[in-house]
Amino acid sequence: MSEHLTPKLINAGADAVDEMLEGVMAAHGDKLYRPEGSPRAVVARHGPRAGKVALVIGGGSGHEPTFLGFVGKGLADAAAIGNVFASPPPQPAIDAAIAASGGAGVLFMYGNYAGDVMNFDMASEMLGLEGVEARTVLTTDDIASAPHSEREKRRGVAGNVFIFKCAGAAADRMLPLAEVERIARHANARTFTLGVALSPCSLPQTRRANFEIKPGEMEIGMGIHGEPGMRRETLRPADAIVDEIMDAILFEMEPKPGDRVAVLVNSLGSTPLMELYILHRRVAQRIAEAGLELHSSLVGPYCTSMEMAGASITLMHLDGELQPLLEHPCDCAMFQVAGK
Amino acid sequence: MSAEFSSADLAESLSRVAAVLAEHRDELCRLDGVVGDGDHGLAMADGFAAGAKAAQAAAGGTLADVANAAAKALLNAVGASSGPLYATALMRAGNAAGPRASMPLDETRQLIVAMCEGIVARGKAAEGERTMVDAWAPAARAAVEGAAFAEIRAAASKGAEATKQMIATKGRTSRLGERALGHIDPGAASAAVVIDALTQHWESLP
DSSP states (O other): OOOOOOOOSOSSGGGHHHHHHHHHHHHHTTTEEOOTTOTTEEEESSSOOTTOOEEEEEEEESSTTTTGGGBEETSBSEEEEEEETSOOOHHHHHHHHHHHOOSSOEEEEEEOOHHHHHHHHHHHHHHHHTTOOEEEEEEOOBTTSSOGGGGGGOOOOTTHHHHHHHHHHHHHTTOOHHHHHHHHHHHHHTEEEEEEEEEOOBOTTTOSBSSOOOTTEEEETOOTTOOOOSEEEEOOOHHHHHHHHHHHHHHHHOOOTTOEEEEEEEEOBSOOHHHHHHHHHHHHHHHHHTTOEEEEEEEEOSSOBTBBEEEEEEEEEOOTTHHHHHHSOEEESSOEEOOO | OOOEEEHHHHHHHHHHHHHHHHHHHHHHHHHHHHHSOSOHHHHHHHHHHHHHHHHHHTTTSOHHHHHHHHHHHHHHHHOTTHHHHHHHHHHHHHHHHOSSSEEEGGGGHHHHHHHHHHHHHHHOOOTTSSSTHHHHHHHHHHHHTTOOHHHHHHHHHHHHHHGGGOOOOSSGGGGTGGGGTTSOOHHHHHHHHHHHHHHHHHHHOO
C-alpha cells in the first residue's frame, strides 16, 4: 500500500482551520468578526439586529465556502466552525448564537449528521437555560443518502446554499421564528442534490486519501466527506452522468410543466469551471425538455470536499414563496445577490 | 480490603488512554476511511489528549472534578460525534465516582457501567446497531457482574470484532448498509482501545 501524501499549501496540518480563519478575517473583516474569546464563531457585522431572528449555521471545516462564506447581511447571521469534517462543539454554536441574537430567537440550520445533531442539541439546551429560544432545521437534500420514504435520514450537502438563502431572507424580512422555521423546512423539502466523485480528498492532518477510487472510475452519490455513495462504476461522458442525476432528481421532485427551478452545479473541490459548465449545458437541456423554466443558476465551488474531484447537481423547486426569498439581496464574504 | 483509586489515579488513567489513542490514531482514521469520513482517529486522539491534560490539572480535586474537567475539555477540543458521546460518558463517570478524593479500586468497574450509560443516553443507540455501544455494552455487563479487568476488556474487544457482521442503523455508517459488512466499526474499535487502556491501568495499580 502506497503512503502517498497529498500535497497541500498548508503549514502544520493541525493549524489549518485556525490559520484559514485568520486569513478569512484578514480578507473579509469588513463583513465578518469573531467574538472576543471565541475563535471558532464567525458573526456578520451588518446582519444581526434587534427584533430579528438569528440564523446560525455551522458544521465541519473543509467545505468552504460552506459554511462561513454564507454569513452576511441577508443570509446567515453567524456560523460555528468545526475541525475539518467534524462538527463544532457546543461552545462556538452558543457564542455565535448569543452574538447574533436580536431577542427574537435563534434558528440553527446545518446538515443532518449525527455529530452535528448532538453538539448543536447540547448548544440549544444550554441556550435554553440562559433564556434564549433556539430551534433547529436540518438540511436533508442529498438524495443518495437514504430512500425517499426516509427523507429525514438524508444528509445535507450542496443544496444548503439555497435552503439557508431562503431562511436567511425570511429572517432578514423580520418574520417571526416560527415562520422562519416553517420556510426553512419548506425550502429543504423542495431541494434535491446528487453528486458524483472522481477522486478522493485528504485531511490536512494526515494528507492520506480518505478513500480509494481508481482512475477512470466514478462513485455516484458519494458524500461530501467521502462517505461511500450508491455505487461505483466506470466513468461515463458528462451528458450520461447528468442524465442519470437529472432522472433521479426529477423523479423525486415531480414538477409540473411551467414550474420554475433554480440550479446549482457545484464543484466538490478540484473539478474546474469548464467541466461544471459542460454539466450545466446538459442540465439546462433537460430542464427545457421537461417543460420547466430555469429561473437562475449558480455554477462553481459552493460546497466542497477539499481537493475531491467531482461535482454535484442541485435543483430547488421554486414556488411563489421561495422565489422572492432566493432573489432577496444578500452580502456575504463569498456569496452576494444584488438588490433589484 | 481493596486498594484505593485516587483522583490522581483517574487522571493517570485518562493519560494512558490518550497515549494509546495517539498510537492508534492513523489506524483508526484508516478504519473510518473505509466506512466514513476518515477523521475518527483524530477526534479520539485530540479529544482524549485535551481531556487528559485537563484531568491532570484538576488532579488535586475530587474524582468528580477530574472527570468533569476531562469531559469539558474533551468536548470543546473536538466536537464531532466522539466529543458529546465521550463527554457525556465522562460526566456520568464523574457522577458515579462522586465528590470524593478516592474510591475503592474494585469500584472502578462502576465507571465502565456509567460511561456506557452516558454513551447510550447521548447517542440513543442500542446494541447490534454497529456503533461504539457494541463494545461498551458487553464490557458494562461484565463490569456489573464483577468480572476481572481482563474479562471486561476481552468482552469489549469481542463486541467490537462482532461489528464486522452488523448492518448499521445509526451514525454515518448507516448510509452504507451492507457495504460496511466485513469492516470493524471505527467507534467500536476505539471504544475497545479506551476500555483496554483503562483496565490495563487499573490492573497495574497496587
